[in-house]
Amino acid sequence: xxxxxxxxxxxxxxxxxxxxxxxxxxxxxxxxxxxxxxxxxxxxxxxxxxxxxxxxxxxxxxxxxxxxxxxxxxxxxxxxxxxxxxxxxxxxxxxxxxxxxxxxxxxxxxxxxxxxxxxxxxxxxxxxxxxxxxxxxxxxxxxxxxxxxxxxxxxxxxxxxxxxxxxxxxxxxxxxxxxxxxxxxxxxxxxxxxxxxxxxxxxxxxxxxxxxxxxxxxxxxxxxxxxxxxxxxxxxxxxxxxxxxxxxxxxxxxxxxxxxxxxxxxxxxxxxxxxxxxxxxxxxxx
Numbered sequence: 001x002x003x004x005x006x007x008x009x010x011x012x013x014x015x016x017x018x019x020x021x022x023x024x025x026x027x028x029x030x031x032x033x034x035x036x037x038x039x040x041x042x043x044x045x046x047x048x049x050x051x052x053x054x055x056x057x058x059x060x061x062x063x064x065x066x067x068x069x070x071x072x073x074x075x076x077x078x079x080x081x082x083x084x085x086x087x088x089x090x091x092x093x094x095x096x097x098x099x100x101x102x103x104x105x106x107x108x109x110x111x112x113x114x115x116x117x118x119x120x121x122x123x124x125x126x127x128x129x130x131x132x133x134x135x136x137x138x139x140x141x142x143x144x145x146x147x148x149x150x151x152x153x154x155x156x157x158x159x160x161x162x163x164x165x166x167x168x169x170x171x172x173x174x175x176x177x178x179x180x181x182x183x184x185x186x187x188x189x190x191x192x193x194x195x196x197x198x199x200x201x202x203x204x205x206x207x208x209x210x211x212x213x214x215x216x217x218x219x220x221x222x223x224x225x226x227x228x229x230x231x232x233x234x235x236x237x238x239x240x241x242x243x244x245x246x247x248x249x250x251x252x253x254x255x256x257x258x259x260x261x262x263x264x265x266x267x268x269x270x271x272x273x274x275x276x277x278x279x280x281x282x283x284x285x286x
Contacts, residue, residue, distance in 0.1 A: 009205055013055055060082060139200075192231055223250065
């Protein structure tokens, strides 16, 4: 991979997959969320579902960036990979109520693996859009800090007792929200807030490269931030008893103000930040 932004995206996806496999392998299913298995089966199952969400959305972004810089024959493969990845948006392919892997989850996963395999064959120009890099760094650093409880959860531990972070965030504390059964504030394993961070990081990195999918990247940024806000508010604000109000979920498109905010933010991010002018002149791909 001749472009560090693409390399960084795939390193993040791979690192997350390894962490998920190890955590779901070693921990009992009851300590995680909506899964039935542990051991090797549990780890492999949860990784396969992760290859669907959020990885298939990330693969679509990567394919959109690299496709113009592939040979004509490989562009056909890229289209196949995109179609396989798009299966993830079909309702029911990923069920939050049951995150055990099913055969249908193999389809988007194949799209992700094809996108990974195609990436080294793309010869992108060295041109980068560095506008807003300071904002990228500041936003990225802030969101990584907010994601600290989920990063720990993905690795299978709580932040309790960790200097500073253990004082800022509640993770292992037993809470009960709206009469639900008592549970740790931040369960071990995957959180959609962390998945949102991966999507945001992908958008921030790939928006620096010549691309024709800047609107999709703007949507990915808004969507990822929306998922982080929803998850963080519930665990760190509502479950402390500070308010009974929660930010509506935006995992799936619904008629909520959260999705309205995502849809309104998308064109603003595109117009003010991600939109690229003179792309054809800037690129020299095949």
